[in-house]
Amino acid sequence: MTLLEARALDVGYPVAGAGLFSRPVLLPIVHGVSLALHDGQTLGIVGESGCGKSTLGRALLRLVAPTGGQVLWQGQDMAGFSAGQLRRMRAGMQIIFQDPVAALDPRLTLGQIVSRPLAVFAPELTRADRAARAVEALARVGLSADFAGRYPHELSGGQAQRVGIARALIGGPKLLICDEPVSALDVSIQAQVINLLMDLQDSMGLALVFISHNLAVVRHISHQVMVMCLGRVVEVAPRNAFYARPLHPYSRALTAAVPEPDPRRERGRIGQSLPGELPSVLNPPKGCVFASRCPEAQPRCHAERPELRDFGGRQAACHFVGE
Numbered sequence: 001m002t003l004l005e006a007r008a009l010d011v012g013y014p015v016a017g018a019g020l021f022s023r024p025v026l027l028p029i030v031h032g033v034s035l036a037l038h039d040g041q042t043l044g045i046v047g048e049s050g051c052g053k054s055t056l057g058r059a060l061l062r063l064v065a066p067t068g069g070q071v072l073w074q075g076q077d078m079a080g081f082s083a084g085q086l087r088r089m090r091a092g093m094q095i096i097f098q099d100p101v102a103a104l105d106p107r108l109t110l111g112q113i114v115s116r117p118l119a120v121f122a123p124e125l126t127r128a129d130r131a132a133r134a135v136e137a138l139a140r141v142g143l144s145a146d147f148a149g150r151y152p153h154e155l156s157g158g159q160a161q162r163v164g165i166a167r168a169l170i171g172g173p174k175l176l177i178c179d180e181p182v183s184a185l186d187v188s189i190q191a192q193v194i195n196l197l198m199d200l201q202d203s204m205g206l207a208l209v210f211i212s213h214n215l216a217v218v219r220h221i222s223h224q225v226m227v228m229c230l231g232r233v234v235e236v237a238p239r240n241a242f243y244a245r246p247l248h249p250y251s252r253a254l255t256a257a258v259p260e261p262d263p264r265r266e267r268g269r270i271g272q273s274l275p276g277e278l279p280s281v282l283n284p285p286k287g288c289v290f291a292s293r294c295p296e297a298q299p300r301c302h303a304e305r306p307e308l309r310d311f312g313g314r315q316a317a318c319h320f321v322g323e
């Protein structure tokens, strides 16, 4: 079943205009992104910093309002959702953030933090019911009941991310949007958190949108990989096909280096393997978003933007793929 679908989604932020009294202008960040995510599947979204992948994740959850296109949750366009429908949708789709410690309120116990969403999603529950559900959620992520009485400052980074996952799970979601969920963690802890997410996916049938710089981690967890460059999708492919033979020159540049087990070094390698500077979103190129850095660029690339085209179960946006 298709849980989440985006159709030609645009997202932008208002920024101050050039003059003192100018009206704000819209700064486009995400352009025309379409995707579909099914029960129990993981979509990995990769790209350099500033490519729009985190903004896309927030727009899917409607934490940011799209400026164009549609997001459908279980087949229904979210734009027409009532407050009650949005609340139910948010119980079904939760987000995990990059910095696990910053995402936890230091004044609350972990039991209070984890059970807090229930005040919105299940207001009929008593305080004792909520506390019991928090202990269950903590157990699901491998933390014992005594953690419910502790405070965030008592946790390691890995434990804090487990608490973040427990909080995301407590409303019984069908989908988790994981925005760089392990990039602030040590390598050994990263593997534990990734394996936990995969175990939860197996046991609960969760779908995941996994946003990351880290190509090695995306390879491990994803069924489908989507590559973004300057707010646009340039390639989408099943995981094995993508890593065996990326079609787009940008994807090839990202995957050129052998995956590095240390994700911090892996993240650095993305930038190192690509020549030149990422173009500014304030002055995007007229043609292909990768043209200024592409070793295969030709005059047509600077003048004409390539469409995302099908190549037998996968898609790429390059004039010369398939020639």
Ligand code: SF4
Binding pocket: 248, 249, 250, 288, 289, 290, 291, 292, 294, 295, 296, 297, 298, 301, 306, 317, 318, 319, 320, 321
């Ligand atoms: S369209 Fe041109 S610039 Fe863009 S990826 Fe393809 S070859 Fe490179």
